[in-house]
Amino acid sequence: MKSNTKVVHAGMHPDPATGAIMTPIYQTSTYVQEAPGVNKGFEYARSQNPTRKALEEAMAVIENGKYGLVFGSGVAATDAVMRLFKPGDEIICSNDLYGGTYRLFSKIYENFGLRFAYVNTSDPKNVTDSITENTKLIWIETPTNPLMNITDIKAITDIAKKAGVLVCVDNTFASPYLQNPLDLGADIVLHSATKYLGGHSDVIQGSLVMNDAVLREKLYFIQKSCGAVPGPMDCFLVLRGIRTLALRMKAHSENGAKIAHWLRSHPKVDKVYWPGFEDHPGYKVAKAQMKDFGGMISFELKNDSVDEVKRVMMGTKLFSLAESLGGVESLINHPATMTHASIPREERIKNGLRDSLIRLSVGIEDADDLIADLNQAIG
DSSP: OOHHHHHHHTTOOOOTTTOOSSOOOOOOSBOOOSBTTBOSSOSBTTTOOHHHHHHHHHHHHHTTOSEEEEESSHHHHHHHHHTTOOTTOEEEEESSOOHHHHHIIIIIGGGGTOEEEEEOTTSHHHHHHHOOTTEEEEEEESSOTTTOOOOOHHHHHHHHHHHTOEEEEEOTTTHHHHOOGGGGTOSEEEEETTTTTTOSSOOOOEEEEESOHHHHHHHHHHHHHHOOOOOHHHHHHHHHHHHTHHHHHHHHHHHHHHHHHHHHHOTTEEEEEOTTSTTSTTHHHHHHHOSSOOSEEEEEESSOOHHHHHHHHTTOSSSEEOSOOOSSSOEEEOTTTTTTTTSOHHHHHHTTOOTTOEEEEOOSSOHHHHHHHHHHHHO
């Protein structure tokens, strides 16, 4: 089944009671049992919910996986993966990653004895050189947030398999429509479903998808026991969002390409970070493992003063100054003070994230209107 069809029909089964084509919002906390321990597959809504079950099935289908699990946020999904490990275990991470992920790793899990090595995973040799006998997981973002670096997923999973190490890929920036890491050997795919999967900036949610049944049972036990589950209304909203994922991702990618090329030609713009440029260091890898290059772009101005950056960001009319990404509307963001403020400045600078960097989440509006908005803001 092709992607456009898959996203429309994934997880969709007419309601047996009414024939409703959309999965109902099962707003219940518990289920009546026929006898003690005898139920219809549902006993308590933290453990199971029919709306959530439909979404978890849909997530597995669109990521070409066998099992899906959904959580109350992307960070909650990340937290569940970290609970697989014990003090002394080591995790190799992309050095350019979402600030909330870095905060969870450095401020929470380091206190519990997990160790994290932050390396440039764009070069597989850095990963090979960082593996020790205690390494249990390689954590990848590709494209990365916010510098749009690309990691060769297949190369990393080949390294991991030889070392007996798991690989988790944060696929949020690409979405399942543009990239499927399980097909390239990853063990776990993570999404902040808040972003492109929900697609309308009205829900917070996370998801994990995997193929291994034992791994699924471990993660389900964590999901059930720790309780960071989404409510049925949130699941309904993400199910709704998935139905239009193909149409939206095409529009995001088309607009992203137009705006990236326009920014590169602007006399006041210095550097544009977008993997669709043929001279991007990760272009060949991105072209091989992604269907298109998406709608996320970062850029720097030639006048890189923070005051000038703020003037531009506060001067847009269609691009809203806000955190998050992946909604139908366009957003403009300052990573250093917003999404990545939890990363110490010296670490950000070392990894190439300057205070002057601006990040765009390009929406599905008319590209000419978006370009005109950026043009008047940059001046």
